[in-house]
Ligand SMILES: O=C(O)CCC(=O)C(=O)O
């Protein structure tokens with residue numbers, strides 16, 4: 001990949017240790033770094049996040065165990081209308097974020113898990129694998145907690161009271177995706193492990209992968225590698241926060257490949273506000289004399305649009321989809 005230049009910052013690493021420990025002044029100092037990153041890069045690494053490595057490793061193993069099943073078993077759990085379940089390889093095309101005109105279907109297969117229990121949209125579908133459900137839900141819960149702990153940083157970064165997002169995101173409409181990218185020696189034109197896209201989220205938490213393959217598009221249009229930094233998560237702002245902030249916090253396009261000789265797994269956690277939370281231009285992001293850039297919509301309304309754009313063909317049996 002092209003070397004980064006001095007005009008755009010690289011992907012910064014933000015240490016959450018002091019903030020999570022509640023050290024005085026740490027929230028404000030960390031929020032200032034986060035603001036800078038969200039306004040210029042849209043991606044960051046977080047270290048000292050408090051999620052045990054053992055839980056992360058177990059979730060990667062869970063993803064591998066799911067995808068190692070025979071295809072017939074996986075097809076029994078074909079995604080439902082709430083986008084829960086199995087999405088086969090080349091079953092998706094990233095259409096929602098018009099970045100490439102005609103991407104080929106994505107060279108990955110995925111299993112989607114959503115909110116369980118109260119406030120769930122539909123019941124999750126589970127494979128018949130010992131420990132799978134417990135393991136996936138433990139990871140889902142840990143990342144929900146981490147995302148919620150980070151919310152005051154976003155609020156402070158936007159000059160809002162620290163608890164501004166808390167009750168808007170206390171029953172988050174989030175998704176865990178367990179993806180498998182088989183190795184592809186030579187990708188054809190417009191073919192990707194996952195085509196360039198932005199995430200629909202408030203924020204996405206991506207555990208570090210053993211097999212590198214993620215790239216992000218800098219503001220100057222140059223694609224750069226997001227190198228593996230062990231022990232960190234990659235965090236990116238998605239479209240919902242981009243809309244909420246009237247475009248101020250970037251939702252940066254990214255894509256992934258697997259040119260290694262081994263399977264690549266990714267376990268992104270897509271954090272959304274509550275289904276009924278109204279996402280409308282934040283007071284601190286309005287531009288005087290100008291209408292908000294995006295219509296006010298609830299998370300559920302926005303997601304219905306997003307899914308229709310990316311996944312509708314599933315119901316119509318056309319070829320092709322996206323990320324959450
Ligand atoms: O595989 C990766 O590293 C990133 C995956 C991704 O961007 C997504 O699933 O939305």
Ligand SMILES: [Fe+2]
Nearest residue numbers: 198199254323
């Ligand atoms: Fe993504």
